[in-house]
Amino acid sequence: MVRGIAGVLLFLVSTALSAGQLEEGxxxxxxxxxxxAWQLLEPAARQGAVEAQRKxxxxxxxxxxxxxxxxxxxxWYTQAASQGHVLAQNSLGVMYQFGLGVKKDxxxxxxxxxxxxxxGLTKAQENLGLLLMxxxxxxxxxxxxxxxxxxxxxxxAQLNLGLLYLAGRGVERNDKQGMSWVEQAARGGDSxxxxxxxxxxxxxxxxxPKDEALAQRWQK
Numbered sequence: 001m002v003r004g005i006a007g008v009l010l011f012l013v014s015t016a017l018s019a020g021q022l023e024e025g026x027x028x029x030x031x032x033x034x035x036x037a038w039q040l041l042e043p044a045a046r047q048g049a050v051e052a053q054r055k056x057x058x059x060x061x062x063x064x065x066x067x068x069x070x071x072x073x074x075x076w077y078t079q080a081a082s083q084g085h086v087l088a089q090n091s092l093g094v095m096y097q098f099g100l101g102v103k104k105d106x107x108x109x110x111x112x113x114x115x116x117x118x119x120g121l122t123k124a125q126e127n128l129g130l131l132l133m134x135x136x137x138x139x140x141x142x143x144x145x146x147x148x149x150x151x152x153x154x155x156x157a158q159l160n161l162g163l164l165y166l167a168g169r170g171v172e173r174n175d176k177q178g179m180s181w182v183e184q185a186a187r188g189g190d191s192x193x194x195x196x197x198x199x200x201x202x203x204x205x206x207x208x209p210k211d212e213a214l215a216q217r218w219q220k
Contacts, residue, residue, distance in 0.1 A: 021044055022041070022049050025041035025044060025052060029041065029059075034064040034066070038059060038065050041055055041056055045076065045079070050079075050080050053076045053077075053079040053080035053088070054087060054088045054091075056076040057075075057080065057088065060072040060073040073100075074100070081112060086124070087116075087121070089113070089115045089116035090112070090123055093111070093116065093124065093128070097109035097131055106135060110131060110132075113127050113128040116128075117145055117148070122152040125154075125157070126145075126154045126156055126157045129142045129144075129145035129146035129148075129160065130146075130156075130157075130160060133160060139170030146164070150184070155186075155188030158184045158188065158193070162180070162185065162193075163182075164178075175207045176207060179197075179207070182197060182200075183197060186218060195219070198215045198216070198219040199215070201215040202215035
C-alpha cells in the first residue's frame with residue numbers, strides 16, 4: 001500500500017513538473033528565447049504535449065534556436081497533427097504539397113488539409129481549395145473550399161474563386177459574380193486583384209465599362 005501511494009505521489013509530482021516545464025517553455029517561445037524554449041519544450045513534446053510538438057516543428061521549420069531541418073519539422077508536425085492539432089495539420093499538408101522535408105505527396109497533402117479545413121481553419125480551406133484548383137482534379141470541391149475561406153475574409157480565396165467563376169470551372173460561368181469576388185479581394189488588399197480590376201476597367205472586360213479613371217484608381 002505504501003509503495004502504491006508513493007508511486008501515485010511520484011506520478012503527480014512528475015506531472016506537475018512537466019506542466020510547469022511546458023508553461024515555461026511556451027513562455028520562452030513567446031519571448032523569442034528559442035534556445036531555452038527548445039530545452040524545455042523538447043522533453044514535453046516527447047511526453048506527448050501537443051502544443052510543444054507544434055512549437056518544435058515551427059522552430060525546426062524556420063531555424064529558430066535550432067539548426068533548420070524540414071525533416072524534423074515534418075516529424076513534429078506529424079506528432080501534433082495526429083493528435084488533432086489543426087494548425088499542425090495545415091502545416092503538414094503544405095509540407096506534403098510542396099515536398100518540404102518529405103517526398104511530395106498530393107494525396108497526403110489533401111488528407112491533412114482536409115482534416116484542418118473541416119475544423120473551420122480558414123488558411124487550410126484556402127490551401128485546400130488552391131491545391132484542388134491547381135491540380136485540376138476537382139474544381140467543384142475547389143469552389144466549395146474557396147467559398148468557405150472567402151466567406152471568412154480570405155482575399156486570396158476570394159480572388160481565386162472569382163477566377164473560377166470567370167472561367168466557368170466548377171461553377172457555371174458568371175462574369176458578374178466573378179468580378180464581384182475579385183473586387184472583394186481587391187478591397188481586402190490583394191495586389192493581383194487590384195491589378196485585375198484596373199485592367200478590366202481599362203479594357204472593358206467581363207461586362208465592366210471602359211473607365212480609365214476607375215482603372216487608375218484601382219491601379220493606385
